[in-house]
Amino acid sequence: MVRIASAVGLVMFSVALLILSLISYVSIKKDFLISTPRYGVNGGPRMYMFHAGFRSQLAMKYLDPAFSSLTNILSEDLQNSSKWRYNSTAFQQQRQSIAQYIDIPHNFTLIRESVKIGQLMHYDYSSHKYVYSISENFRSLLPEVSPILNKHYNVCAVVGNSGILTGSRCGAQIEKFDFVFRCNFAPTEIFKKDVGRRTNMTTFNPSILEKYYNNLLTVQDRNNFFLSLKKLDGAILWIPAFFFHTSATVTRTLVDFFVEHRGQLKVQLAWPGNIMQYINNYWKTKQLSPKRLSTGILMYTLASSMCDQIHLYGFWPFGWDPNTGNELPYHYYDKKGTKFTTKWQESHQLPAEFKLLYKMHSDGVLKLSLSHCA
Numbered sequence: 001m002v003r004i005a006s007a008v009g010l011v012m013f014s015v016a017l018l019i020l021s022l023i024s025y026v027s028i029k030k031d032f033l034i035s036t037p038r039y040g041v042n043g044g045p046r047m048y049m050f051h052a053g054f055r056s057q058l059a060m061k062y063l064d065p066a067f068s069s070l071t072n073i074l075s076e077d078l079q080n081s082s083k084w085r086y087n088s089t090a091f092q093q094q095r096q097s098i099a100q101y102i103d104i105p106h107n108f109t110l111i112r113e114s115v116k117i118g119q120l121m122h123y124d125y126s127s128h129k130y131v132y133s134i135s136e137n138f139r140s141l142l143p144e145v146s147p148i149l150n151k152h153y154n155v156c157a158v159v160g161n162s163g164i165l166t167g168s169r170c171g172a173q174i175e176k177f178d179f180v181f182r183c184n185f186a187p188t189e190i191f192k193k194d195v196g197r198r199t200n201m202t203t204f205n206p207s208i209l210e211k212y213y214n215n216l217l218t219v220q221d222r223n224n225f226f227l228s229l230k231k232l233d234g235a236i237l238w239i240p241a242f243f244f245h246t247s248a249t250v251t252r253t254l255v256d257f258f259v260e261h262r263g264q265l266k267v268q269l270a271w272p273g274n275i276m277q278y279i280n281n282y283w284k285t286k287q288l289s290p291k292r293l294s295t296g297i298l299m300y301t302l303a304s305s306m307c308d309q310i311h312l313y314g315f316w317p318f319g320w321d322p323n324t325g326n327e328l329p330y331h332y333y334d335k336k337g338t339k340f341t342t343k344w345q346e347s348h349q350l351p352a353e354f355k356l357l358y359k360m361h362s363d364g365v366l367k368l369s370l371s372h373c374a
């Protein structure tokens, strides 16, 4: 049963990669697909079956050999992720080229000194006509120095929210990293077996207040929000308030809440300014230029300046599990039965992003975890 499921998963996965490889908006560099064609030396019988079957059915007809080498690497990885090797030179090179576009420690947050009361902020993804006037309260919540200035960590995890984490049992592994990044205030407590609890930084899109905390309209909502923040302890809450003008009202609610609870919470607030153009400019050099970069790759970008090695979990934008072939929810925390959504496919171009991350994985720049943890 398990074997059949796995084989089905791998075949579906390969088909997805085939589709990806045909997506025309990505200009595929020859060296990408051909790079490191490592065949399944220790692949085992299951992989052998998969390779043979897959080749005979599809490869001859549709695939160039470069493509099948990519699927070979991927399926090998799924079976034995300990084969991955970190290439510190390649990572350092990437870190340096990112640094040519973005000064991450400084772009990380606005600081008190950098803004004036009454200053008008614009939004990265909204028309220039929309503005947010910096209030005294807002300014008072800004840190005096960037919380990541001169901070360096050894091995970091960036945890995305993909449904691939459901049932992964990767929690214990994630707990062991020196610094754990998470996205969009994702819940951890009840999913701790799969995703761990440790959180050193999480992003917080102000719209979360609307979606999960009823705009803090009742005492109960405020208590719930307070308790969620309390659990974050000394972690960094990274609040992109200047990406969308639709955040303006919730941002004010959020600012009031933090001012009212000053001194009662240990969470460190960080408020990035208009930084996306710099970040976009870097990823454009990698032929990735979606309408909006995903929060996940944004976290990876920030992590690249703070960490010496980065492992990604929960980065998988497809609706089935490559390990089992089972259907997946979009997020690991989606309610049971929630259908996979392609709502963000167009704005984020997640398959193209995944492909790039996978190339980086193959190059040893980062480690992408897709398999279940022991």
Ligand SMILES: *[C@@H]1O[C@H](CO)[C@@H](O)[C@H](O)[C@H]1NC(C)=O
Pocket: 042, 080, 081, 082, 083
């Ligand atoms: C996985 O690969 C590593 C390194 O190549 C090897 O030492 C290990 O025995 C392999 N494990 C399995 C289960 O194949």
Ligand SMILES: *[C@@H]1O[C@H](CO)[C@@H](O)[C@H](O)[C@H]1NC(C)=O
Pocket: 087, 088, 089, 090, 093, 364
């Ligand atoms: C590591 O990356 C560098 C730079 O991309 C490359 O020149 C080198 O061959 C890589 N080393 C290994 C062992 O793959």
Ligand SMILES: *[C@@H]1O[C@H](CO)[C@@H](O)[C@H](O)[C@H]1NC(C)=O
Pocket: 101, 102, 103, 104, 106, 107, 108, 273, 274, 275, 278
């Ligand atoms: C972000 O970094 C860029 C490039 O170093 C710099 O020009 C820009 O002023 C910074 N922006 C913010 C808001 O920190």
Ligand SMILES: *[C@@H]1O[C@H](CO)[C@@H](O)[C@H](O)[C@H]1NC(C)=O
Pocket: 178, 179, 180, 197, 198, 199, 200
């Ligand atoms: C990361 O968070 C954990 C708790 O979630 C904490 O124990 C640890 O000290 C934090 N590490 C850093 C480097 O801040």
